[in-house]
Amino acid sequence: MATKLTQKQARFVEHYQIHGNATQAAIAAGYSEKSAHVMGCNLLKNSKISKQVEAAQAKFVEESGVTRDWLEEQYRTLAIACKDTDPAVSRGCFDSLARMGGHFNDKLNMSGAVTIKRDLTGVKRTVKRKPK
Numbered sequence: 275m276a277t278k279l280t281q282k283q284a285r286f287v288e289h290y291q292i293h294g295n296a297t298q299a300a301i302a303a304g305y306s307e308k309s310a311h312v313m314g315c316n317l318l319k320n321s322k323i324s325k326q327v328e329a330a331q332a333k334f335v336e337e338s339g340v341t342r343d344w345l346e347e348q349y350r351t352l353a354i355a356c357k358d359t360d361p362a363v364s365r366g367c368f369d370s371l372a373r374m375g376g377h378f379n380d381k382l383n384m385s386g387a388v389t390i391k392r393d394l395t396g397v398k399r400t401v402k403r404k405p406k
């Protein structure tokens with residue numbers, strides 16, 4: 275049995291499809307601007323909401339025909355067509371294609387142990403004494 279979303283949560287899902295940005299979608303759905311960045315992140319972590327977002331995205335792809343392959347073809351065509359007339363547009367298309375292909379990674383992933391050492395050499399310690 276599917277659990278219903280609150281009105282705000284449903285609006286968030288709707289606006290997330292429009293904006294593609296959790297913070298903007300949270301604000302548009304009626305959440306506080308001050309906490310929208312945290313709220314948007316939390317909403318996407320909610321399994322009920324993330325399932326609705328995935329379903330809405332799948333519906334969009336099915337109805338519009340805008341698939342990853344279609345987007346790649348459009349970027350490729352535009353990049354080649356604008357190569358001489360508008361190099362900035364062409365470069366933007368190539369950048370998008372590279373990201374889609376996994377050639378650029380906007381996130382830095384690190385793993386392993388980190389050791390933090392304090393070097394207090396040369397630091398004078400001042401002790402305040404209470405007057406008698």
